[in-house]
Amino acid sequence: MGLPAIPIVSDLGLDETAKRLTSEQIADVVNRILDQETAARFKVYMKTCVHCGLCSDACHWFLSNDRDPRFSPVGKVKQTLWEIIRKKGHVSPEFMKDCSRIAHTECNVCRRCSMYCPFGIDIAYLLLVVRRICHELGMVPQFLQDTVNSHAVTMNQMWVKQDEWVDTLQWQEEEAKGEIKTARIPLDKEGADVFYSVIAPEPKILAQLIGNIAQIMAVAKVDWTMPSLDGWDNSNMAMYSGDFEIMGRVERAQYESALKLKSRRIVMGECGHAFRGAAYDGPKWLGWREPPIPLIHAVDFYHELLTTGRIKIAKKFETPVTVQEPCNIVRGRGLGQKLREIISMVCEDFRLPEPGLEHNYCCGAGGGTINCGPPWKTSRVKGNRVKAEQLAATKAHIIITPCHNCHSGIEDIIGGYKLGMHVKFFSEILMEVMEVPDELKC
């Protein structure tokens, strides 16, 4: 068909695994996963898809790669599952390498395509089945596998050790107390209204976000706590590598930690994929229809603080802003409207992206794709040109996004396409504009 060659990327996680796999091993794993772990959804989806290609326009990878059919959602299923099934699992290790490239690095499992398929086929789920097969074969990009290993060992994503965690919280408490007299980070407080959880990059590289939340909680007079032991990290890269056993462990640890502290609800920081793991994929695997205690995302929480007047705005943020709506809370929880409302409450000049809400394009980093690391960055940024065009069209200076994945992904796109914009979390804007009563000021 004359399509350009896909650049070869060297990734030890794939290259080394391919050397030791045999076609028989692959067939064993494929048949076990397809027989034992898939049922009605998978079988019916495979029988129902009429190969119409109508899902193509949903995918930012397809649109950004000049409508290259290998990047359309159904094109990805064709290059992976259809072939695997046609050959009854007897595919080569090299073929499985391509499967991992496609499923792990060229699909953000953002689920936009399931809104474009006339039958509502959950194509992202099909790609997750491919990831599951890849995981069982050990065919996972090295950087992504490292985060999973970290989860397995430390229950957090970035090898944060126990003493580092507590030390970071104490450090950030000191910082916050320097601004707001009553700012505290209460550890292991029983019966608090809010169990606040973060993802590991916060203590590791963005510790000031924890200090910020301590100040916001103090101003809003929220009864909150954080756990000193495991269960504080709500991110879940195992969900994306296909290691569902680890995924289940991570989610269970968080809920058990909150239950042990008798917290009334879990509020999670600004992260979309973490929310997905805790709200859907984790509970699904664990056999829970709903999480055992209420779980809300930061957007919901800030909406509550702002609409009930617990946080007041001193002066609205004046720089023009737009929003990157995270798939996992907008398509995943319908928080699009609330997100727009809180931004409107704190920003003077809010420019809406088009398409928006449930139809917003993914940041290109989600679904574990950014965690596949530097080897895959070039293709990831190339694969989201439409996002750069969408953001540039708003002519905003700041992009607000309540998600760590989106934050990093959009930073990469800004750099790659020289947009000259900046990304901020909502809490960073809130810190600049919220009214701090005089008696709380240091």
Added chain:
Amino acid sequence: MYQFVSGPLVWIAFAVFVGGMVYQFVTMLRLAQKDKVIYPYMSLKYSLRSLFHWIIPFASRNMRARYEVTIVTFIFHLCLVLVPIFLLAHVAMFAFAWGVKWCVISAGAANYMTLAVILACVFFLLRRVMLPEVQFVTYVSDYVLLAIAFAPFVTGFAANRQWFDYETTIIIHMICGSLMLIVIPFTRLSHMLFFPFTRAYMGSEFGAVRNARDW
């Protein structure tokens, strides 16, 4: 030959069609138990909400974006289902066999509707050949399935117009029609059965669990 295709073959086709559909339906229900999220997530309200947005032309974003496909697809499916059921010649055969009859569409309407199905098939074929994203995911079986849907209509049209020897044409027509009925449950044409269920599940997951719209 005519006796066979207009008698036993048609009954065999109907039996396989109905039996096959029941088999697929029961298999789906059984497998849905194994897929532990399906029954807990299913919601009548959100199933209907989703179906509503996907059986009304242009009620979903992609249907508006791909308006030409939407128009052709709706006309195609409507005619494909209505013509065989309400065609005078078909109703008459049931009336002879069972003594039951129902309303019919006029010969003129049937002609235009059949023509619509034929033209829609040509559209689908061109789309498959010309659009890279469709061509890329096209197997030989996709052309075969399209031909299977096309054949009863084009042969029926030819028979009606008496372009060729009537008896031969009508025998081919009945074989094609029977073939289509027989393959529906066992091929991708089974989306006829599965469409409401895949849609309902996705509608339920989006609506009841994820609090979002799926159109």
